[in-house]
Amino acid sequence: MVAIQVDSLTKRYGEHVAVDGISFQVEQGEAFGILGPNGAGKTTTLEMIEGLRKPDSGQVHVLGRPVWPDPRSVQSLIGVQLQSTTLFDRLTSRELLELFACFYNRSDGSERAQLVLEQVGLVGKADAYADDMSGGQQQRLAIALALVHDPDVVFLDEPTTGLDPQARRNLWDVIRAIHADAGKTVVLTTHYLEEAETLCDRVAIMDESRVIALDTPAGLIASLGAEVRISYTEGGEEQVAYAHDAQGAVLETLEAARQRGAQIEGLSVRGPSLEDVFLKLTGREFRE
Amino acid sequence: MTLSRIGATTLAQMRMMFRRRIVLFWSLVFPIILMALLGLLFGRSIDAGTITVIDASHTPASTAMVHALSTTKGVTVKTDQTDVAHARKQVQDGDRDALVVLTKTPAGATAAHLYYSNASATQAGIIRGIVSGASSRISVAATGSPPAIVYSQQSVDSSSLSYIDFLLPGILALAIMISAVIGLSTVLVTWRKQGVLRRLKLTPMPLWEFLVARVAASLTLALLQVAVLITFGALVFGVSISPTAWAAIPVALVGALCFLVMGFTVGSLVAEPETADAVTNVITNPMMFLSGTFYPVAAMPAFVQTIAKVLPLYYMTNALRDTIVRDRGLMYVMPDIGVLLAVTAVLAIVSLRTFRWE
Ligand SMILES: Nc1ncnc2c1ncn2[C@@H]1O[C@H](COP(=O)(O)OP(=O)(O)OP(=O)(O)O)[C@@H](O)[C@H]1O
Ligand SMILES: [Mg+2]
Numbered sequence: 001m002v003a004i005q006v007d008s009l010t011k012r013y014g015e016h017v018a019v020d021g022i023s024f025q026v027e028q029g030e031a032f033g034i035l036g037p038n039g040a041g042k043t044t045t046l047e048m049i050e051g052l053r054k055p056d057s058g059q060v061h062v063l064g065r066p067v068w069p070d071p072r073s074v075q076s077l078i079g080v081q082l083q084s085t086t087l088f089d090r091l092t093s094r095e096l097l098e099l100f101a102c103f104y105n106r107s108d109g110s111e112r113a114q115l116v117l118e119q120v121g122l123v124g125k126a127d128a129y130a131d132d133m134s135g136g137q138q139q140r141l142a143i144a145l146a147l148v149h150d151p152d153v154v155f156l157d158e159p160t161t162g163l164d165p166q167a168r169r170n171l172w173d174v175i176r177a178i179h180a181d182a183g184k185t186v187v188l189t190t191h192y193l194e195e196a197e198t199l200c201d202r203v204a205i206m207d208e209s210r211v212i213a214l215d216t217p218a219g220l221i222a223s224l225g226a227e228v229r230i231s232y233t234e235g236g237e238e239q240v241a242y243a244h245d246a247q248g249a250v251l252e253t254l255e256a257a258r259q260r261g262a263q264i265e266g267l268s269v270r271g272p273s274l275e276d277v278f279l280k281l282t283g284r285e286f287r288e
Numbered sequence: 289m290t291l292s293r294i295g296a297t298t299l300a301q302m303r304m305m306f307r308r309r310i311v312l313f314w315s316l317v318f319p320i321i322l323m324a325l326l327g328l329l330f331g332r333s334i335d336a337g338t339i340t341v342i343d344a345s346h347t348p349a350s351t352a353m354v355h356a357l358s359t360t361k362g363v364t365v366k367t368d369q370t371d372v373a374h375a376r377k378q379v380q381d382g383d384r385d386a387l388v389v390l391t392k393t394p395a396g397a398t399a400a401h402l403y404y405s406n407a408s409a410t411q412a413g414i415i416r417g418i419v420s421g422a423s424s425r426i427s428v429a430a431t432g433s434p435p436a437i438v439y440s441q442q443s444v445d446s447s448s449l450s451y452i453d454f455l456l457p458g459i460l461a462l463a464i465m466i467s468a469v470i471g472l473s474t475v476l477v478t479w480r481k482q483g484v485l486r487r488l489k490l491t492p493m494p495l496w497e498f499l500v501a502r503v504a505a506s507l508t509l510a511l512l513q514v515a516v517l518i519t520f521g522a523l524v525f526g527v528s529i530s531p532t533a534w535a536a537i538p539v540a541l542v543g544a545l546c547f548l549v550m551g552f553t554v555g556s557l558v559a560e561p562e563t564a565d566a567v568t569n570v571i572t573n574p575m576m577f578l579s580g581t582f583y584p585v586a587a588m589p590a591f592v593q594t595i596a597k598v599l600p601l602y603y604m605t606n607a608l609r610d611t612i613v614r615d616r617g618l619m620y621v622m623p624d625i626g627v628l629l630a631v632t633a634v635l636a637i638v639s640l641r642t643f644r645w646e
Contacts, residue, residue: 052486076492086482090307091300102296103491 002064003028003153003185004049009058011044018044020209021058026187026202028063028152031179033200034189035274037286040206042189043083046157049187050080063152076104079146081139083157083189087130093117093141094126097148104149116144119182120174136167143174147182154178156188160195168195175199193274193286205278212281220277229276232267240279242272293493297501305471305505314470315509316516319463323517326459326582327452327525337385338364339415340375345392345399349426353390353400356422361450361528363418379405386415453528456521457536457608458581463517464510464540465575465601468547469554469568471506476555477564485645495645503548510544511537518612530615536608538618542625543604546632550600553639575601580609603627 004026011019019041026032034042047053049060051071060067062074087096094113101109117123120140125133130141139159146154159175160168176199179186190196196203197217204214213220226242230249233239234257243249246269257264278286305311341357343350358365366384369375378384387403400423404415479485488495514536521527550571558564578592579585579601585593596602607624610616 050490052489072492075490078490080487080490082483082487084483085487086484087487088300088304088484090304095300095303099296099300100491102293103488103493105293105492 001028002026003030003062004032004187005059005061006045006049007059009045009048009060010056011041011048011053012056017209019048019055022206022209022211023058024204024211024214026185028185029183031175031186031188031199031201033196033203034187034206035191035193035196035203036189036206037191041209042206043157045206046155046187046189050078050155051075076149077152079149079151079154081142081146081154081156081159083161085142087138087141087145089131090129092127092129093122093133093144096130096141097144100145101148106149112148112150116147119147119177120144121170134167136163136171139163139171140174143171143178147178151184153185153187156186158189158191160190160192168192172199191286193278197274203274205274205281207278207282213277217274220274221272224272224276224280226272228269229272230267230269232264234262234264240276242276290497294497294501294504297493297498298504301501301505302508305509311467311471311509315463315467315513319459319513319517320520323452323455323459323521323525326455330451337362337415338366339386339388339419340366340369340378340384341388341390342369342372342375343367343390345390347392347398349398350390352426353388353398353422356426357388357419360418360422361453362414376403379403386419388419452521452525453613454584454609455582456517456525456527457612458579458605460513460517460536460540460612461543461579461601461605461608462576462581463513464544465547465604466572467509467513468506468544469551469572470565471509472502472548472551473554473558473564473568474551474561475502476552477558478561480555480645481559481561489645499552503545506548507541507544510540514540527613530611530613532610532615532617533612535611535616535618535621539604539607539611539621539625542628542632543600543607546600546604546628546635549632549635549639553635553642556639556643575599578602580605600628600631 002025004024006025007023008021009019009023010017010021022041022045034045036042044053048055049062049067051067051074054068063077065074065077067074091099094110094117097113097116098109101112106112113126114123117126120143122137122140122144125137125141128137130138133141143156143159146156156175160171163171172195175186175188178184179199188199200217202214202216203220204211205220206212213223215223224242227244228246228249229240229242230246230253231238231240232253241249241253250267250269253264253267275286278284339357341354343354354365354367357363369378369387372387372389375384375387375389379387385405389401389403391399391401393399400419402416402419485495488498518527518529518533518536522529551568554564554567554571558567578588578596579599580596581601585596585602588596603624607621607628610621610624611618
């Protein structure tokens with residue numbers, strides 16, 4: 001069954017088209033990633049689906065219901081972690097979760113609070129104020145708040161941005177559990193290629209307001225038509241080549257260099273990643 | 289369901305408010321400090337001290353005189369002496385501040401003779417003023433002649449109150465105003481800027497409910513301010529609280545509501561928390577000095593009096609002063625409450641037109 005149906009969604013800010021007629025579907029129970037550089041239109045897309053920003057044209061359905069013109073009926077079914085939310089100060093994690101459960105008219109607020117605190121691994125900080133917690137803990141709390149009313153679909157907008165690698169990996173486990181154990185549909189945005197690759201069943205790559213590719217991570221990489229990526233530096237410039245056969249390609253590269261009389265450095269051979277997919281599709285490195 | 293939700297939200301708002309020490313400081317501690325400081329600086333001079341009264345005439349006029357002196361604020365009357373010489377010695381030794389001897393003249397009138405010490409010129413001046421004032425008031429009442437020029441100062445607001453009595457309701461009104469205006473302006477702008485309101489928009493709770501909860505929490509703070517400041521004033525500063533003081537509760541609630549809506553208006557018009565603070569200061573500071581908080585409006589120049597009459601704090605201060613220390617009931621302050629409600633209504637209309645969530 002389809003969890004989210006997006007058809008020709010467009011949003012303009014004045015002259016600037018932030019989201020340009022994009023369409024995609026997310027299946028129920030799927031972990032769906034939107035990957036793209038800064039300003040690609042990820043947040044705008046997400047917030048149109050969540051009912052926070054009104055699209056200029058196009059349609060969004062969540063669990064079969066149209067989001068617009070009245071997002072209220074959809075909003076009670078979804079859980080959202082916004083890209084940036086400073087939460088109230090001087091309320092503890094537990095109080096905040098119970099308050100949000102109450103906003104959703106749930107009478108089992110304290111049980112739900114305890115449950116999601118366990119889910120995101122924040123039980124030890126249940127009685128701490130949000131402003132006294134670390135960045136990673138605050139992010140966990142924001143995710144817990146998205147889960148407290150037991151929604152069917154969860155939106156996470158850059159859940160790991162700004163975290164150190166260790167904290168990021170810990171949060172990945174949390175997100176995997178939400179998806180795999182709790183069986184929720186998860187839609188997340190990220191600028192980390194590795195994150196999209198490891199967490200998502202399918203990934204939409206967004207660039208300059210459009211979806212330029214959409215497939216499973218493996219499918220996207222396979223679309224390169226290459227098994228290996230060879231890179232080296234010659235005269236201070238990085239060279240990248242793709243090939244099917246690692247051994248032959250390396251020998252070929254070295255031989256060609258010897259014949260040119262060139263000095264190559266930092267030769268590396270590895271399997272291609274989503275980074276290469278982005279490079280191939282846009283002609284640009286993922287990070288400018 | 290919704291009622292329990294508003295209840296829970298109000299509780300959360302109270303937690304957010306009362307857990308911030310700075311809020312408690314400005315709303316409760318600072319007003320007390322201000323009252324103590326001003327009371328120390330200016331309040332003392334009102335205190336005339338302990339006066340011995342020896343009534344050797346026992347006429348209606350002398351009884352009236354004793355009564356007048358004992359009911360004067362800042363004066364303690366002792367009638368425990370009969371020997372004039374001994375009582376004079378007490379004044380000389382500084383055990384008592386003054387002695388008043390009431391005798392019958394051969395013509396049948398009552399003579400009041402004041403003995404006072406010159407140890408403190410200010411205090412002596414005050415005592416002379418009080419005693420001569422009281423005696424001429426009584427003789428005027430007795431003869432029915434028109435009031436003497438001395439009494440023209442009587443029109444000054446505070447003349448019958450000690451300064452600390454005058455000050456308490458003024459500072460209470462000021463504290464409620466500042467807490468209420470800031471309680472909604474800066475907070476609203478900060479919530480909007482930090483995206484808190486956007487986050488709440490995703491929940492099924494209507495946002496107005498969240499604001500109603502905030503108003504309820506702020507009104508609770510106002511009630512707490514009334515209770516704490518009046519108790520402190522009575523117990524620590526010796527303010528004599530009128531039996532009508534309960535009427536200060538509706539006055540404080542209406543006043544707080546008026547200033548909450550004023551804060552809401554600022555929060556609706558302004559985008560940055562710093563701007564909200566600045567605008568709040570621009571609004572509250574002039575009101576603080578022109579509404580009779582520290583000094584009676586009636587004693588100010590005429591044009592200031594005109595300005596005062598358009599400031600809501602003036603009406604709240606008046607109504608609180610009337611009910612808390614002037615022995616005037618709710619009916620008497622209804623016009624002030626009416627003005628506050630009218631201002632609230634106008635501001636509510638303005639702010640609801642300009643309000644935005646994002
Ligand atoms: N409220 C707004 N008003 C005007 N322009 C906006 C607004 N919000 C976003 N934009 C613009 O729309 C484009 C897409 O923004 P969006 O926030 O959707 O990008 P993003 O992919 O989420 O980027 P990031 O990775 O930095 O979060 C950007 O060029 C941004 O400047
Ligand atoms: Mg974004």
